[in-house]
Amino acid sequence: MNMHATPDFLTDCRSSALSTGVEPPQDDATRIALHLAAQIQKEHLELHRQRVAGAIDPITAHCYLKIKELLWTVARLVGLAHLHDGTRKRIPSPPHPPLPLRGADPTSAILAADAPRLFIDVTPTHRFGGRQGIQRVVREIAKRSLRGEGSLPVVIENGRVTPYFENRGPQSPIEFRKGDKFVILDASWLATDEYVPIIETLKAAGGQLVTLIYDLIPLTQPLSVAAPMTEQFKTWFEAIVLESDRLLCISRSVADDLVSYLAREGVRTKADLRIGWWRLGADFDEQDEKSVSAEAMDVAASEAPFYLSVGTLEPRKGYSIALDAFDLLWRSNVVDARYVIVGRAGWQSEALQRDLRNHPEYGRRLFWLNDASDADLRHCYERCCALIFPSMIEGFGLPLVEAGRRGIPVIASDIPVFHEIGGADVRYFDLLDPIDLASEILRLSREAPTRLHSSYVTWDDAADAFLELVSTDAYQTRIAGPASAPAVAAPARAVS
Template identity: 35%
Template sequence: MTMALKKYLRRKMHGILYNQEAIASVRNLLRPFPGLEEEVRVLAYRLKQSTKQPIAWSQTRQISQVKPPEGYVPQLLFDVSELAIRDIHTGIQRVVRALLLEMLQHPPAGYRLHVVRADAGGSLFYAQKYAATISGQINSNMLEEPVQITPGDVFLSADLYLTFPFSTLELLRDQGLRIIFIVYDLLAMKLDAMLPKAYRLAFDDWLTGTLTITDAIICDSRSVADEVHDWLRQHPEARQSPLPIGYFHLGADLESSKPTEGTSQDEASMLAVLRERPTLLMVGTVEPRKGHAQALDALEALWKDGTDINLVIVGKEGWRSHALARRLRRHPRRNKQLFWLEKASDALLMQLYAQSTALLAASYAEGFGLPLIEAAHYGLPVIARDIPVFHEVAGDFAFYFPNTDSAALTDSLRHWLQLHAEGQAPRSADMPYLTWAQSTQQLLKVILENRWYTTYQPADARVAPDPE
């Protein structure tokens, strides 16, 4: 096979594997067959890895070989590689969008902010088109030039682009680029049974690449920072040099993250119906680790006992959730006391935060738990699973239920309803939280002023943990 033919086939394969419309169509087609869907996801991921374009010297001419001139103002390169491809307006995408908007409006002093993205071929470009779009400008004729660096420039990957071309970053780092990645969680390393094999494979490769190339890591909670440090102690082969680790907290003001707008007449009618009785609100993609199935079991027990209460679920169908999705769609109480809003706008979500009775945060594991502080922002009481990160985020301003079974959750909900009726339930309005402006400043102080929480030392891996 000639080199020209290999390049042609690689380009054609890239066009198929990264076509978002084709990906969505295949996923919808395979959704009723979760086992087959998982195998296809694994195959697609391995094909992406096998077709990565190797970095040739001609592609590295973008790199500046000149030392910083006197008075040079370094670049802060903000990565949106995943967000530029697809923005699902939830989870990490919401965080990346909020941080970027804040930095665009208030650029960090002493730096020139540039939005960048990696393409499927492995090159890094200035993402002028995406920057213009998120800023409300329309200019499809913008040319996106390859990134040029000078020693002292900083690359911040706030996005989670699982097929990131780390070899490109390695070349840039060797020329003086400082690299920092945000790690939002290590769930793929802890919840094997709840996450698809393709995601676990991709995350493992992404984490390996990140730990190899990055100069520092910042996490979205102290709990995740501790998990990263502990994981490195248990896996010394993953990092041979010291690694500064920091953390920051996320922002609560949903309206600052460029929320999606619009509430239909049907949704307005639904909001009126929900106001007729107490409503528990769950926010997050429907997937096993979010605890929706257990929550539904608990609500069914309450309904059976005659408790007049609604359950509202806001979140699209996620992976490994076909059986639960079918259960929700066919439930006899659907649109009566059970409401699943798969395509709710942020505007509708804000109204639900404002008028519901409590947020039910039933996740078995999280990196942070953004809905907790968004609920607190609206004064919505929080009922949360008893896991460490929720205590870090909510402190004494949430009601915690045992991390056990649905019967315990049912009993806890009965107890909370009684406390609420007596005015004794914990008040989330007193929960401390940050705005996105404060969150962004906290992040920038860590990475630009070296305010690190801890530093992993390779020698730590040889120290046995203290006995409990």
């Protein structure tokens, strides 16, 4: 931390924090785990408070159960038992629209080609939609997949692989051939069982399985996700990742974490496993055609500067750290800045939601947009004075590149992946330290407003790099065989 530039009141806060005499753990992983444990405990207490607040007295509860039993009995007598006994047939939600075709349908030509094909799976995004990081990556790569020779986006339907395009006629299932590559680009842990037979068919045909890894958070920091997610992710990791011929990561930091995890756990992988990484783009939201919401317009209309954070509300995103930092600044009356959070409510965020809505500055200097569109987000980016990125665990960090592409100053946690992506263009604050974050915000507020001139990868460039990496087998790291020590090899061609 740059103590020489820290105002007196923040120095006093630091002195007060140190006066407890308890030394914080020096290891970042331990500090993160302890912070997450404290946040989750707070969330559990909030859930308990909500249950107690919603509890009813025993007499009322008894009457309620008796009335419900009567209604269910009547429903059975008139043939409507399926409404409450679990036998009701549920209509699955329809899949999201496939990719539109703006020219001739290339599917037949690609499938008939003698050369090996590259199939890019986007099944979960097709089924469940979503506008968060993984779905954004999937959509942008899928839209540009035809930039590669012989590459085609696909989905799994009824146990078979089919093209992911608007249906212009009957779509025949795809039959794998020797040399084909099947890239699992999406969040496949949501449907591991469906992928296993597809992978077995691919192997039998002599094809290659490539799996994209966004992060290892459920394995390395299980406190940051729901318990079922850890088990789901572990099953996926063993059934799909360890059966992959190639692994692709969204950053070098994730690749390093993966290599370390495999070595530390003594995990057996496929022979001659190769691991690579490439950079994601930052221009996807330009395609959004929705109008800006009135809420986003109101937030950005004031002349008072505002700082922006983007991401789902969940413990690992560090919103409590940022809120503590702004509380320090607001209470001291040294900064009249506003703080705007754009992100949906996520796992274990009930206490944080309550803290936001009950905050004395909520609606005045503190705002939360929990249902923002890309148009809203772009509107906020264009008008904010800086991005605050307090997250403690990330595989990449799309908000960092989104802000950087627009030249917006960024204040982010001091973690390796942010240094990899943001480099010297980002201001870093000590991990989990609201006082240091407050110092950086105050320091930036006293500088003349500016827009930086940073260069970031577009999604066209990112798609080209992705397709080249997979097509040419230019992975940067090689693991020679099962249970062997990882050995780093020079890439056949630089991938930035």
